[in-house]
Structures are given as structure tokens and as C-alpha cells.
Amino acid sequence: MNLRRVETSTWIYLAISFLLIFIPFIVTGRSMQFIFIQIFIFAIFAMSYDILLGFTGIISFGHVMFFGIGAYSTAVTLGRMDATIGSFVLGAIIALVIAAIVSLIVGALTLRLKSHFYAMLTLALAGLFLVLAEKWRSVTGGNDGFTFSLPEFFRDSETMYWFSLLSMVLIFFGLRRFTRSPFGRVLMAIRENENRTESLGFQVTYYKVLASVVAGVVASFAGVLYALSLRFVNTAVFATDLTIDVLLMTIIGGVGTLIGPIVGAGLVEFAHHWLSGLADVHWIFERWIILYGIVYVLVVIFFPLGIVGTIQSKFMNRPVRALRTNRKSDGKKENRKGA
Amino acid sequence: MELFISLVINGLATGMLIFLLAAGLTLIFGLMSVLNFAHGGLFIWGAYTGVWVFQMTNSFTLGIVAAILIGLLLGLVTERLVIRPVYGNHMQQILITLGFMLVLQELIKVAFGPDQKAVFPPDFLAGSFMVGDIVLIKYRLFIIAVGILVFVIASLILKKSRIGLIVRAGVMDKEMVQALGINIKLVFMLVFMTGAGLAALSGILHAVYSGVIYAEMGLEFSILAFIVVVIGGMGSFPGSLFAAILVGLAQAFMAYYVPALSLAVNMLLMTIVLIFRPQGLFQVKG
Numbered sequence A: 001m002n003l004r005r006v007e008t009s010t011w012i013y014l015a016i017s018f019l020l021i022f023i024p025f026i027v028t029g030r031s032m033q034f035i036f037i038q039i040f041i042f043a044i045f046a047m048s049y050d051i052l053l054g055f056t057g058i059i060s061f062g063h064v065m066f067f068g069i070g071a072y073s074t075a076v077t078l079g080r081m082d083a084t085i086g087s088f089v090l091g092a093i094i095a096l097v098i099a100a101i102v103s104l105i106v107g108a109l110t111l112r113l114k115s116h117f118y119a120m121l122t123l124a125l126a127g128l129f130l131v132l133a134e135k136w137r138s139v140t141g142g143n144d145g146f147t148f149s150l151p152e153f154f155r156d157s158e159t160m161y162w163f164s165l166l167s168m169v170l171i172f173f174g175l176r177r178f179t180r181s182p183f184g185r186v187l188m189a190i191r192e193n194e195n196r197t198e199s200l201g202f203q204v205t206y207y208k209v210l211a212s213v214v215a216g217v218v219a220s221f222a223g224v225l226y227a228l229s230l231r232f233v234n235t236a237v238f239a240t241d242l243t244i245d246v247l248l249m250t251i252i253g254g255v256g257t258l259i260g261p262i263v264g265a266g267l268v269e270f271a272h273h274w275l276s277g278l279a280d281v282h283w284i285f286e287r288w289i290i291l292y293g294i295v296y297v298l299v300v301i302f303f304p305l306g307i308v309g310t311i312q313s314k315f316m317n318r319p320v321r322a323l324r325t326n327r328k329s330d331g332k333k334e335n336r337k338g339a
Numbered sequence B: 001m002e003l004f005i006s007l008v009i010n011g012l013a014t015g016m017l018i019f020l021l022a023a024g025l026t027l028i029f030g031l032m033s034v035l036n037f038a039h040g041g042l043f044i045w046g047a048y049t050g051v052w053v054f055q056m057t058n059s060f061t062l063g064i065v066a067a068i069l070i071g072l073l074l075g076l077v078t079e080r081l082v083i084r085p086v087y088g089n090h091m092q093q094i095l096i097t098l099g100f101m102l103v104l105q106e107l108i109k110v111a112f113g114p115d116q117k118a119v120f121p122p123d124f125l126a127g128s129f130m131v132g133d134i135v136l137i138k139y140r141l142f143i144i145a146v147g148i149l150v151f152v153i154a155s156l157i158l159k160k161s162r163i164g165l166i167v168r169a170g171v172m173d174k175e176m177v178q179a180l181g182i183n184i185k186l187v188f189m190l191v192f193m194t195g196a197g198l199a200a201l202s203g204i205l206h207a208v209y210s211g212v213i214y215a216e217m218g219l220e221f222s223i224l225a226f227i228v229v230v231i232g233g234m235g236s237f238p239g240s241l242f243a244a245i246l247v248g249l250a251q252a253f254m255a256y257y258v259p260a261l262s263l264a265v266n267m268l269l270m271t272i273v274l275i276f277r278p279q280g281l282f283q284v285k286g
Helices: A003-020 A030-056 A064-080 A085-110 A115-135 A157-180 A182-192 A194-199 A204-230 A240-253 A259-280 A283-302 A306-315 A330-336 B002-032 B039-057 B060-086 B090-112 B138-160 B162-172 B174-179 B184-210 B217-232 B237-257 B259-276
Strands: B128-131 B134-137
Touching: A003 A157, A030 A157, A030 A182, A030 A204, A030 A240, A030 A259, A064 A085, A064 A115, A064 A204, A064 A240, A085 A115, A085 A204, A085 B259, A115 A240, A115 B090, A115 B217, A115 B259, A157 A182, A157 A204, A157 A259, A182 A194, A182 A204, A194 A204, A240 A259, A240 A283, A240 A306, A240 B090, A259 A283, A259 A306, A283 B060, A283 B090, B002 B039, B002 B134, B002 B138, B002 B162, B002 B184, B002 B217, B002 B237, B039 B060, B039 B090, B039 B184, B039 B217, B060 B090, B060 B184, B090 B217, B134 B138, B138 B162, B138 B184, B138 B237, B162 B174, B162 B184, B174 B184, B184 B217, B217 B237, B217 B259, B237 B259
Parallel strands: none
Antiparallel strands: B128 B134
16 A cells, blocks of 8 residues: 555654664663663553554453463463573463463453443453462462562563563564554454444454454563563552553553554653652652543543544544544545555 | 351342442443443442541441442532543543542542551441341341342332333433433433442441451452442343342352352353353343
């Protein structure tokens, strides 16, 4: 279709990724590098959420369970076996397989029903995983969690930085390819009008379930990286707060844009860092989640396109991919893109 | 036998508490297709305010009244500020109510402090009866009585009064009700406030029942209410009572015999219902 536009944005993204490679030489502090690593990891997590929320129109309140599955699988494997690359790969594979199976089952059960069933079931199931992680002490160490040693390769903060960056960039381009494939187009059609897509002869449930599996697997990989970056895992990886964080990142950045969640992850993580630092100044900053919640509610009401979405719809004449799906002008704009 | 009866009473008491929470959820959903994830926030505000007034004045009745009042008030605020701006857009509603839930939960920590608080039952409800060999704990019987009372009153209002007629008609076909010149938004606001009041009542009753309150309790307990709404059928009032008792009993028996699985059994119940009867056990059809 329009190869030139694709090429320009790809070049821009590649250029930014290239610049990001040199951050560890400028920012040498371990804690600052750690924030960047967290941003990359949560960007991956938020992008996987965007596949559900932004591209398919599915709301999940338990996306954190895949993240937690990833984190625990890696941690348990590395904790029980030698700290080698081999056991890391094994842990990652276990994480991805379990996430795929769980998301397949959950999706097959609820995605044929209306959207709120998926939202509720995932919320409840994530709660179940949290309880499981707390109770199954022999494996998970309960609430206190456990530490484990990393393979030699990941011990360096800089290596971890580059590995997370590389993962994020690869996953970004992979998911972008995925959403622009015929399969991704069908997902967007489902988001815009599920009934119409079905009457065009597409097996809507099949597409939705597969989208949830992709999202689950990617989220699980984010969890794998998270465990690696902390060298520690506890039940916090199943907490609902993380789902809310990732919702916020996706929505502030812009749903249905893929680059939006990355921007959102950056903003939220930095805000997180600064606001907790401000706790000494005023006690209200200790409760920064309130600010998050209020910002989040305001964004959903007044700013539903998010940062990237707003920029795209205002300046780049791109179709509006928003929570407000009943816009008639979408089709027109879509056509104009080719011109 | 004694064990069996006391487990049944446990289960019924828990079931009634879940029912009070789920009744509002299911009616709100049935009437306006709003899935209110902030319901747990109203629950926890009812619990904290009620307990605060109860400990200040030493009167449990006043505590209950205060809880219901704060529930009604917060219900009004939630409906006006949070739900009304996004009417007709399911996705935004679901997202926004969860965000508001978070705000409510954190505001609790600001207002009452982040620590757990212990709560003791009032004197006239403390202790137990002995009937033969069976120990009947007064407070549990009290909860069951309140639950039945609420169910009976609400059913009577739904079945016999004009507003009940409008609500039932609205659940079946809200466009038609609107076409008949009834301000369904006003009706919805009243239903929302009532639901919020019931959630707050459930909160204070649960606070005394469990003996401890903490801010995350709201979200945890509302997950049970969601399960109940799915099992009972979204929008069905009797369905929510039946499913709540089912979930309460399952919870009580599992908590005694296989404690680790007490949440899992409810998930299992919900899964079975979703597979075989996704519309819920009691379906409301319009």
C-alpha cells in the first residue's frame, strides 16, 4: 500500500532505538538505569495490553496474571536449577507455554460472551493466581517471595539494559507487523463492529481468542524480564495495582497505537519515581495512587485518545483508534490514507 | 451434625453479605448495562464510616445508619461524576469505574490511615445461644435476618410498587420505558443510590463479622459479588440471592475442609455456569 509512510515512521523508531543504545554510557547510575529497564519491561507489558484493548476491543482486568506467570516461571526455574543461560531459556519457554495455555482456556470460555464477562473473569482469575502464589509456599515462598541468582550474562546492569531494549524494539516491530497483517485488520474490524465482522463471515471468537493468546504470551515475556531485572519475585507480580498501572500506561499513551503504550510506560514510570521521591515533601505523595486514579479517570473522560492518539488524529490525519468507537468518519479517513 | 449446622449458618451469613453487595450490582447492570467496578469502593466506605461512627458513639444502630447514608451519598456522587459522562459507552464505563474504585480505596487510606483496624461486635449481638448441642452465634443470625429482610422489602418494592414496576420494565426494555415518557435516568440514579446504600450496609455488617477492616477488602470482596452476578444471571434479583447463598455455602464448606481451595471453588462454579449456561441460572429476558 503506502510504503513510504511506513518507511518514514520505521526509520524514526529505529533512530530513536539506536540513540537509546547509548543511554548507559551517559547515565551510569545503577538506579537510573534500573528505571529505564523498568520502562522497557512495562512498555512490553503495556503493548501486549494494547493488543487486547486497543486493537481488539477486549477489556481485561487480570492481565497481570500472565505477567506473574512469566515472573514466577523464570524465578522458580532459575532458583531450582543452576544459574545458566540454559535454565533461563527453559524458564522462559515454560512461562510462555503456561501463559499460552491459560489465555487460551480463559479466552475460549468467555470471549464468545459480551465484553464484561472477560473483564470479570480475568479479574477473578488474577485474584485466584494471587491466592495460589500466597498459599503454595513450597514453590513460591508465599508473600515474602524469594531471591535467586542470575546467569552470568545478565548480572551486568548494562547488559540487562540492552537486552530489555532489544526485546522491546523487536516486540514492537513484531506486534506492529502483526496488527498490520490481514489477521490484525480483522481484529480492528471486530473492535469497530463485531456484528458486522461476524456477518462478513469471520469467526469472531477464533480471532479474539488468538489475540488474547498473543497478548498473554507477550505479557508473560514481560514478566520473565521483570523477574530477571529484580532478581527477586514475590506476590506483588500478581497484584491488581500492576493491571491498573498498565491500563494507565496504555490509555495515557494512546490505545491502539502501540507506540502510545511505550510513551505511557515512560511517563508513568518516571512519575512513579518522582512522586515517591516527593513523599518527604508532603505526605499526600505517599498516596500517589490517588493522583494516578484521578488522572486516569480524567483521561478516560476528556482525553480518550491518549497522547499519541491525539497527536495522530490532529496532525497526521490518521484514523482515530479510540475507546469511542462509534465514529462515522473513520471509514473516510481510512480511505484517504491511500491517496 | 452440629458441625454441619454451624457451617450452614456460616455459609448463609457470608451469602447474605455477598447478596447485599451483588443485589445492587445486578440491578444496576440490568437497568443500564453498567458494570460497576467501583462497587467494592462503596462497600469499603460503608465499612469504615460505619465502624468509625459505631466506635465514636458506641451505638451500632447509628453506625449502620451512617454507613447507609454515606453509601447513598457516594452513590449519588459516583453516578453523577463518573458514570453519567460516559453513558452508552461500555468500554469507558468499565475502565472508569475501576479507576474510581482505586480512588475510593486510596481515599480510605488518607481518611482513616493505611493500617488494619480491629472491630468488635456490639454487646447485644456478641456471644451465642445454645440450642441443644448447637452453638448459634448471635451476630451471624443477625446478618441472616437482615439479608432476608432486605430481600423481602426489595422484592415487595419491585413487585408491588410503581417504581418497582418501572425498574423491572427498564431491565427488560429500557428504550420502551423511555418511549412511554418515563425519565429512566432518574430511575437509574435512584437504583444506583440504593445499590450503593446496600453495598455500604454490607460493608459495615461484614466489618463486624470478620472483625477486621482494611482498604483492599473492597476489591477482594467485590470479586465474590461479580462471581455471584455471573452465576445468578445479570439483572436478576432473585438470581443474585440464590447464587449468593450457593457461593456462601460453597465457601464455608470449602474453608473448613479444604481451606486453600475456597476461592477456587467459586471460580469453578462460575466456570461451569459460563460453559453450560452463560446467561446465568436465572435469566432476565426482554
